[in-house]
Amino acid sequence: MKVFNLPDLGEGLPDAEIVRWLVKVGDTVKQDQPMVEMETAKAVVEVPSPYDGEITALCGEAGDIIEVGAVLVEFDGDGSSANTSSSEQETVESKTPEAKEESKVAADTSSGDSQVFNLPDLGEGLPDAEIVRWLVKEGDVLSVDQPMVEMETAKAVVEVPSPYAGKVAILHGSEGDVIEVGKPLVTFGDAVAQPSSEKVESAKADEKPADAGTVVGAVEVGHQIVAESASAVVKALAKKLKVDLTQVTGSGANGAITQADVKKAKADGKLISAGAVNTTTPIVSSATDENPLSFKASPAVRAHAKRLGVLLSACKPTGRKGSISKADVEAAVGKSSASASASMPMRAAGTPEKVYKSVPSTAVTPSKEPQTVRGVRRAMAMGMAHSHATVVPTTLMEDADITSWVKQDPLARYVRALVFASKIEPSLNCWFDGEKFERIVHPEVHVGIAVDTPDGLYVPVVHDADKKDLSQIRARIQQVREKIENRGLKQEDQQGATVTLSNYGTITGRYGTPVVSPPQVAILGTGRFRSELQMDEFGISKRKILPLSLTFDHRACTGGEAARFLAAVIEDLQKAD
Secondary structure (H helix, E strand, C coil), rough: CEEEECCCCCCCCEEEEEEEEECCCCCCCCCCCEEEEEEEECCEEEECCCCCCEEEEEEECCCEEECCCCCCECCCCCCCCCCCCCCCCEECCCCCCHHHHHHHHHHCCCCCCCCEEEECCCCCCCCEEEEEEEECCCCCCCCCCCCCEEECCCCCCCEEEECCCEEEEEEEECCCCCCCCCCCCEEEEEEEEEHHHHHHHHHHHHCCCCCCCCCCCCCECCEEEECCCHHHHHHHHHHHHHHHHHHHHCCCCHEEECHHHHHHHHHHHCCCCCCCCCCCCCCCCCCCCCCCHHCCCCCCHHHHHHHCCHHHHHHCCHHHHEEEHHHHHHHHHHHHHHHHHCCCCCCCCCHHHHHHHCCCCCCCCCCCCCCCHHHHHHHHHHHHHHHHHHCEEEEEEEECCCCCCCCCCCCHHHHHHHHHHHHHHHHHHHECCCCEEEEECCCCEEECEEEEEEEEEECCCCCHHCCCCHHHHHHHHHHHHHHCCCCCCHHHCCCCCCCEEHHHHHHHCCCCCCCCCCCCCEEEEEEECCCEEECCEEEEEEEEEEEEEEECCCCCCCCHHHHHHHHHHHHHCCCCC
């Protein structure tokens, strides 16, 4: 039998929730075939099979929480893979970029000399990350998997754990510094990659609670180590529900604790006393005595709570599947009169109430102090700088008469118009390589849509828009909107655009000069509708006008090609349906 354990899915989080199994017991799968969709605090990830073989057991059901390192799938003895011989009977974990990096570092520790830990890929394929906050200092003695530092990528704040048990010799960087993937992050003195079994013995010898995330055959609940009387799935569920397993009597085979036992214990109030919300604890506090991973929240929300000094235990979850949102954190701040006024955006004096309510808050606190641009905004700034340095932009502006529209979805119509124009004049549905002076004119149309959020600019993509009708385009747009709201937008949701749309007119603005994002060569800006009186052969009539601005990279296409493209956009937009 071969066993596949849930790997770290790239965010340094301790567990993930089963969303949907893509296979069933008895299925014969191929190596790299997707088996299950797992949801972390940030994204839904497909986990592939490491083997060719028959599935004999699926360790969990939809909605169950699985700890990283716990058994996920069992295969029969005939399973094989490119990386594992058929005679091997050991547990195999998927090799993520972080696992490969840590394995390489761990392999160098046998000498017991100083070791350098380089920043691994944090799961998004990005070239670097910014230090938000060090959780340790030079001279500290760390255990394996102890969180060392909070790093912020373009989409999330991630805790990076220690790959060693050893003393910290050097911290390579300060808060706000940007570290490239593969560059030194921490240097250890006499570091040793400590096996989990050593930790168990150490815990017994010192009579101190061990790290439940790395102890084999035991789980820490409150301040006690519980023996292997429950499966990894049950332990994860107990953590999620804050149930004290020491108070639960198992009803399963050989006294094993089942998920039903945990849920019943939750209903009976058998909770972990240390993890339960203390009504005497201040709602806003700098206290660090709660375990933040006991609460369901994205890394960005956790970081937001830390910045505002809010305990996650004080937040009432209103997000998807019981997760804590930024609004929940800010609502908890609002319960404290001491900090509410400092953390919540205020309406400017003299601003009409109607106007203020119509503009979404960006949750940015005005400040005269320099504010470091991080995350999505930093990625946006880098992209804009790259565009400015490489693209030769030119903008054409024109109006479309959309008086004939009746109950149309504007965004879906804009996407359809870009598809139509890309078929009439393909030169703008193109990627251009300015170094090699090569271009790829795409036969398919993938439309990127610029979406403004309080965190910055996202550009999700409607892939194969040329193969979708209006209802399918509308459904895809709604899907990516929900993903953005729920922090579930994947990397592939934002890749592959061949042309982009910027619908700034939903806020205000008639014409503009939207910025082309290389390697694309064109972006269409749609302004705010206006009513206009026009004279024709029948007299004066009231028309509904849509202003358009098309920016294109003049290195890759001519003015004539751009004009034909814009004329085709207008032609499609002026159709009644």
